[in-house]
Amino acid sequence: MSELILLLISTALVNNVVLIKFLGLCPSMGVSKSMDSALGMGMATTFVITLAAGASWMLEHWLLVPYELGFLRILTFILVIAAVVQFTEMFVKKTSPGLYRSLGIYLPLITTNCAVLGVALLNVQQGFSFFKSLAYGFGSALGFTLVLMIFAGLRERIALARVPVAFNGTPIAFITISLLALAFMGFSGLNI
Amino acid sequence: MIAAILSLTILGAALGLILGIAGRFLAVESNPFVDEVEALLPGTNCGQCGFPGCSGAAAAIAAGSAPASCCPPGGKTTAVAIAEKMGLALDLAAVADTGPKLATIAEDLCIGCCRCIKNCPTDAILGAPKQIHNVLKEACTGCSACIDHCPTEALVMQPVPITLQHWVMPKPLAA
Numbered sequence: 001m002s003e004l005i006l007l008l009i010s011t012a013l014v015n016n017v018v019l020i021k022f023l024g025l026c027p028s029m030g031v032s033k034s035m036d037s038a039l040g041m042g043m044a045t046t047f048v049i050t051l052a053a054g055a056s057w058m059l060e061h062w063l064l065v066p067y068e069l070g071f072l073r074i075l076t077f078i079l080v081i082a083a084v085v086q087f088t089e090m091f092v093k094k095t096s097p098g099l100y101r102s103l104g105i106y107l108p109l110i111t112t113n114c115a116v117l118g119v120a121l122l123n124v125q126q127g128f129s130f131f132k133s134l135a136y137g138f139g140s141a142l143g144f145t146l147v148l149m150i151f152a153g154l155r156e157r158i159a160l161a162r163v164p165v166a167f168n169g170t171p172i173a174f175i176t177i178s179l180l181a182l183a184f185m186g187f188s189g190l191n192i
Numbered sequence: 193m194i195a196a197i198l199s200l201t202i203l204g205a206a207l208g209l210i211l212g213i214a215g216r217f218l219a220v221e222s223n224p225f226v227d228e229v230e231a232l233l234p235g236t237n238c239g240q241c242g243f244p245g246c247s248g249a250a251a252a253i254a255a256g257s258a259p260a261s262c263c264p265p266g267g268k269t270t271a272v273a274i275a276e277k278m279g280l281a282l283d284l285a286a287v288a289d290t291g292p293k294l295a296t297i298a299e300d301l302c303i304g305c306c307r308c309i310k311n312c313p314t315d316a317i318l319g320a321p322k323q324i325h326n327v328l329k330e331a332c333t334g335c336s337a338c339i340d341h342c343p344t345e346a347l348v349m350q351p352v353p354i355t356l357q358h359w360v361m362p363k364p365l366a367a
Contacts, residue, residue: 063203067195076203083207090211090218097220 004135011139014190017115018147019181024115028148029173031106033159038152040099041106042145044092046138048084048110049119053137055080056120057130077120078111085111115144147184151177225254225278232273233263236313238335240264253278265335267292293349294332295339299324301346308338308347 017023024045031041056077064070089107093100100107110116119140123133154176163172230250237245241262243252252258253274260280261271269292275282295316297308304322316332319325329352339347 059203063199067199069196069199072196072200076200079200079203079207083211086211087214090214093220094218 004131007132007135008139008142011136012143012146013184013187016143016147016184016187017119017140018144019177019184020188021118023118024113024144027106027109027113028144028151028177029170031103032148032152032155032173034102035149035152035156037099037102038148039145040096040103042141042148044088044103044107045110045113045115045144046141048081048088048113049116049141049144050134050137051084052077052081052116052120053123053133054130055084057123057128057133060124061130073121073124074117077117081116081120082111115140147180151180154180223251223254226250228277229253229274232266232270232277234265234270234333234335236265236333236335236337238265238313238337240335265333267334292334292352293336294329294334294352295327295336295347296350297325297327298346298348301344303344303346305343307341307343311338311341313337 011017015021018025018028027041027045032038059076059080060073064073064076069076085108088110089100092103092107119137123136126136128136155173158172158176167175226247227250230247233246233250235246239245241249241258241264243249243258243262249258249262253260253262260275260278260282263270263274266274271282274280295308297317302319302324304319304324306319306321306325308325309317309319313335314331314333316328317325317338318328334349336349339349341347
């Protein structure tokens with residue numbers, strides 16, 4: 001049990017999927033203008049990554065390895081991820097139309113979020129067990145949501161600040177997220 | 193090879209089946225009238241009706257909580273078209289019919305501040321800083337979102353001048 005919690009913390013903070021592995025940068029730049037949509041996007045992505053991590057483990061161990069179909073790995077993973085995203089989209093549309101509207105095009109684009117495929121492939125690479133895969137997926141998604149929330153909060157404050165004209169808009173956002181990445185490197189000294 | 197084809201086919205069919213069943217259970221009933229009414233509205237989201245944009249107004253009209261004449265920029269023609277589509281009784285007295293009006297800029301008052309340009313939902317105002325602006329009549333929908341932003345009152349709503357292109361002979365009076 002403690003091993004799982006350790007894995008969760010280390011994937012969320014030390015090996016953060018956005019700021020250390022540089023996966024899933026498009027949504028973290030695109031949907032971080034307000035805290036509300038950042039939280040919604042984080043939750044939708046958490047759902048997708050965790051489900052996709054579990055489903056990809058099942059595919060890997062029950063289909064790809066026994067039938068020696070390793071060359072189909074990316075294809076089948078993308079297929080499963082796309083199906084999970086489609087399901088999430090239907091679910092969000094049904095339960096929360098406001099969130100559905102504010103996420104807009106970024107909801108179906110979770111399919112092409114490299115963090116989702118990246119986590120599924122890293123799971124296979126590191127040979128995790130089923131529950132470890134789930135924990136790894138959930139931890140990565142937690143780290144993704146955390147970074148998205150922090151970054152959205154920073155951007156909300158920056159929108160009110162006087163920024164030099166040359167840096168206004170996207171440039172200052174890039175500078176902010178790189179400083180945030182530097183700050184997250186501090187977690188690599190964490191001894192757990 | 194056969195295993196690869198078979199497994200991908202089965203996987204795709206299974207996922208498709210699951211999504212199809214989920215689509216049945218999670219279907220959102222949408223009112224087809226909402227989309228049709230929204231198509232009749234100007235689509236500039238000017239907010240003069242008091243609803244959040246044209247889609248909000250269309251939803252309110254379709255639900256019956258707003259009258260067909262709730263769109264001020266649409267004027268009489270839009271109100272009649274919506275009432276016809278919805279089969280509603282229309283109180284034409286509620287529509288202040290001043291005829292279509294478009295924004296115009298008085299050249300001698302315009303100081304070229306660009307504030308109206310930023311507020312035009314249809315990009316109908318042409319201009320640059322410290323240059324006199326102009327309204328493109330083909331693009332202006334008459335929503336008057338720009339009027340309040342003019343610091344020199346150079347922007348006014350004016351009736352569309354009748355030209356040879358759209359003059360219509362008045363109908364003869366009924367006996």
